[in-house]
Amino acid sequence: MDTVANRxxxxxxxxxxxxAEMVDAAREFADLMATRRSIRHFAPDPVPMEAIEExxxxxxxxxxxxxxxxxxxxxxxxxxRKRRLRDAAExxxxxxxxRRASPEWLDAIAPIGTDWHKPxxxxxxxxxxxxxxxxxxxxxxxxxVKESVGIAVGLLIAALHRAGLAxxxxxxxxxxFLNTVCERPPEERPYVVMPVGFPAADAWVPxxxxxxxxxxxxxx
Numbered sequence: 001m002d003t004v005a006n007r008x009x010x011x012x013x014x015x016x017x018x019x020a021e022m023v024d025a026a027r028e029f030a031d032l033m034a035t036r037r038s039i040r041h042f043a044p045d046p047v048p049m050e051a052i053e054e055x056x057x058x059x060x061x062x063x064x065x066x067x068x069x070x071x072x073x074x075x076x077x078x079x080x081r082k083r084r085l086r087d088a089a090e091x092x093x094x095x096x097x098x099r100r101a102s103p104e105w106l107d108a109i110a111p112i113g114t115d116w117h118k119p120x121x122x123x124x125x126x127x128x129x130x131x132x133x134x135x136x137x138x139x140x141x142x143x144x145v146k147e148s149v150g151i152a153v154g155l156l157i158a159a160l161h162r163a164g165l166a167x168x169x170x171x172x173x174x175x176x177f178l179n180t181v182c183e184r185p186p187e188e189r190p191y192v193v194m195p196v197g198f199p200a201a202d203a204w205v206p207x208x209x210x211x212x213x214x215x216x217x218x219x220x
Contacts, residue, residue, distance in 0.1 A: 042120050047197055055156055085122075097116045112208075130152075
């Protein structure tokens with residue numbers, strides 16, 4: 001249905017007027033995102049909660065199956081809860097790295113220098129735990145849940161970086177302990193854990209190269 005509201009919404013999504021301006025806008029954003037790095041060493045300095053809230057608001061604009069928006073963003077700042085999160089995550093990660101991880105996986109992550117120690121979960125001033133929302137007593141059956149939540153997390157990462165905040169996507173395995181730590185119902189399933197803050201003064205980032213455009217873009 002073509003309504004005034006719909007026409008206004010479409011008009012607001014239109015980009016710059018000229019092709020050159022469009023290219024400039026896209027290049028500026030790509031250059032900004034090229035500076036993004038995953039950070040594992042955070043400063044304990046507090047961050048503006050409103051900046052995190054606005055980043056979550058941006059993430060919530062993501063497209064989703066049947067527009068059911070099957071995501072929940074739990075922002076943890078309480079020191080005791082962050083400590084419990086870290087303790088539970090490290091218990092699972094220790095078992096994973098010592099017993100369950102394949103040699104191929106350990107070789108693949110060797111250049112990153114990560115192991116089962118996860119101090120960033122306690123040091124970072126805020127931790128966002130993202131949940132998939134499945135069917136429950138008060139929630140309908142969703143569609144394309146992982147795809148929808150994945151897109152929302154991508155927007156969240158971009159919004160946080162645009163705000164000048166560092167983050168990391170952390171996926172302990174298994175993750176069901178997060179329902180207990182975050183006090184979330186069983187129909188919500190953990191998707192990713194994202195510490196958020198400023199890099200520590202001595203933060204170390206591996207020198208990893210991203211694939212050039214010619215290797216990831218195919219034109220037909």
